[in-house]
Amino acid sequence: MTCVVAGVDIGGTKTRVALCAPDLTVVDRLEVPTPAAAGGTAMVGAALDAVGQLLGRGDARLLGVGVGAAGVVDARTGRILVASDSFRDWAGFGVTAAVEAALGVPAFLDNDVNAFLRGEAAAGAVAGERQVLAMTLGTGVGGALWLDGTLYDGPHGAAGEIGHIPGFGGLPCTCGGRGHLETLASGRAIAARYGERTGRDLSAREVADAAAAGDPQARAVYEDAGAAVARAILVTAGLLDVTTVVIGGGVSRSWALLGPSVERALAAEPPVSGHPVRVLPAGLGGDAVAVGAAARARAELTEICEA
Structure with a gap:
């Protein structure tokens, strides 16, 4: 019987x-819709059903579960602290308690961007690196820090949240603030900035396709994002x-659009240290958060076994 840990990306x-x-190789995976409008119990229930389906497909013994979840989380108590209005009854939900009660194994919770960084640091693009900034550019912009070879989440679980630091112009942000990085570099922002330039209503993916085809306005949006x-x-460095x-x-x-614009800007104004910062795309793709959540569970279970 194979021993496994489950990583969950909600x-x-x-x-x-x-x-x-145990070496974090993915032996099986499953993706299901998140019932975000149905509340925390339904969301965790969907994840638990997926775990059960995977375990039923093979002969594996589950040792523990790691969960990477959207929102501000308390990793120590396993609860969601703050969630966007996309999620119903998510803030305050006790994720690890629900998972442990259902599966009878230890469970651990991380913010999804922290889990993304754990995954990339354990088995992805920055494996072996000791000082890393992670950024996720999706519907919003998230960030996380890996300092001296370990995740640094700060006293309130919000360290590294570069997406909501002001100083990037004056556009209104979805969080209620202004001039945040998210207003220029998120998928939502890329679509909005292109719409402002052209009057066309395209998704970020469609803007990327237009840029790849030579659309100068789409290219300008990606240049600004980069x-x-x-x-x-540079601020973080x-x-x-x-x-x-x-x-x-x-x-x-x-990345073929975004990467060169990032590199051009860094070359024009290098870090104050005088040493260039390496900028890499993620290596684990869609598995990064789940693998990072599993890495957290693996580390915690090792500590438990050694205690």
Whole structure:
């Protein structure tokens, strides 16, 4: 019988579950819709059903579960602290208690971007790196920090949230603030900025396709997004001397557009240290959050066994 840990990625529209071997190799995975409008019990229930289906497809012994969830979380108590209005009855929900009661194994909770960084640091693009900024460019913009070889989440679980730091113009942000990185570099922002330039209502994916086909307005939107990402990198490098950045999320799938604009901006204004920062696209693709959640569970279970 194979021993596995489960990694769960609860997103706004989809939930992905991966069963991972002790070396974090994904042995099986399943993606299901997230019933975000139905509340926390339904959301965790969908994840639990997916875990059960995966376990039923093979001969595996489940040792523990890691969960990466959207929102601000308390990783120590396993509860959701703050969630967007896309989720019903999610803030305050006790995720790990519900999982442990259903499966009878230890469970651990992380913010989804922290889990993304854990995955990339354990088995992805920045494996072995010790000073890393992670950014996810999706519907919104998330961030996380890996300092001296370990995740740093801060006293309130909000360290690294570069997406909602002001100083990137004056556009209104979905969080109620103004001038945040998210207003330029998120998928939602890319679509909105293109619409402002052209009057056309395209998705971020369609804007990327237009840019690849040579549309100058679409290219300008991606150039602005890349310059904003580079500025966020420079701010972080100046404060914390990070050496490496890993970028994931849906927008990063257009790396051929985004990457060069980031590199051009960094070349024009290098970090104060004088040492270039390596900027890499995510290596684990859609598995990153689930693998990172599994990595957290693996680490915690090792500590329990050693205690």
